[in-house]
Amino acid sequence: NDEEQKRMVLCIDRAAPFVVEGGETPLFENGQPSGYVNFGMEFCNNFEQERVRTESFVNLLKELDLFEVREATFTPRNADGSAGAPQKIAEYFAVSEDKLKALPVEKLAELRDNGALGQIYAHLVSLLGWDRLIAMALTRTAQQPVAANA
Known part of the structure; x- marks a missing residue:
């Protein structure tokens, strides 16, 4: 800017390297x-x-002070099938549902009318994807071949 x-x-x-004089795509x-x-x-x-x-x-x-710090965790399974120690995967800011519910009705109506409330709910729904994302990452890791020692 x-x-x-x-x-x-x-x-x-x-x-x-892909910017050349007389190339296929003229500027x-x-x-x-x-x-x-x-x-x-x-x-x-x-x-x-x-x-x-x-x-x-x-x-x-x-x-509106709607943010709170959250953690995404993963609990691995031990060889015997029992739950292992939880591991923190990420720390991030997210909208607090409790703080959102505590807003005055007028403020909620304002957020609804300016489109922000829909975006807030879209954000909250997207947070449900953490478990799926972690599971996908673990599946990919498990499918990768182990590097052979030279």
Whole structure:
């Protein structure tokens, strides 16, 4: 971002191995940015707009003091089938359902009307995926061949 002039700047690394003079995909056509460059600029603009929206959403959640620190844990099974010692996989911030429920009705209506409440519930539902994600990671690890000692 060029904050002084309130614009975004698209830069091209001419030293990148896939940027070559006279390549298949031109960056300019008739002195104007090509469709490829325009697509890249549109992607960057959309990305920036979503970044700003996300930042605003997170700031709203902070202002309402809805975050709490949570941990994702995994409890492995011992060889005899009993539960092993729980292992912390990640620590992260999440919306507290208790804090959300404690908000005044007017604030909940405001969140509903501005679309934030739907996003909050989408976030809460996505948290249910931790167990599935951990199980997928363990399955992949178990399927990887053990490296042979040289």
